Amino acid sequence: MAKCPYCKKPLALRAKACDAANAKVVRKEVAGSIKQEVMYVCPHCDCVLGFAFFMGGLLTGRPS
Numbered sequence: 001m002a003k004c005p006y007c008k009k010p011l012a013l014r015a016k017a018c019d020a021a022n023a024k025v026v027r028k029e030v031a032g033s034i035k036q037e038v039m040y041v042c043p044h045c046d047c048v049l050g051f052a053f054f055m056g057g058l059l060t061g062r063p064s
């Protein structure tokens with residue numbers, strides 16, 4: 001079980017993993033349409049856990 005590095009509460013990336021403890025699903029907030037920036041947010045303390053960047057490379061095969 002992953003834990004938030006800030007508040008130490010359990011996190012889950014998928015709803016199915018939320019059975020145990022009081023884990024909550026990590027929030028993913030997406031901004032932009034062409035260049036999508038995905039921000040992962042702790043559902044407990046609202047701290048930003050990290051970013052994932054997509055430049056269209058997943059669809060076109062081009063490296064970002």
Ligand SMILES: [Zn+2]
Pocket residue numbers: 004005006007008009042043044045046047
């Ligand atoms: Zn947290």
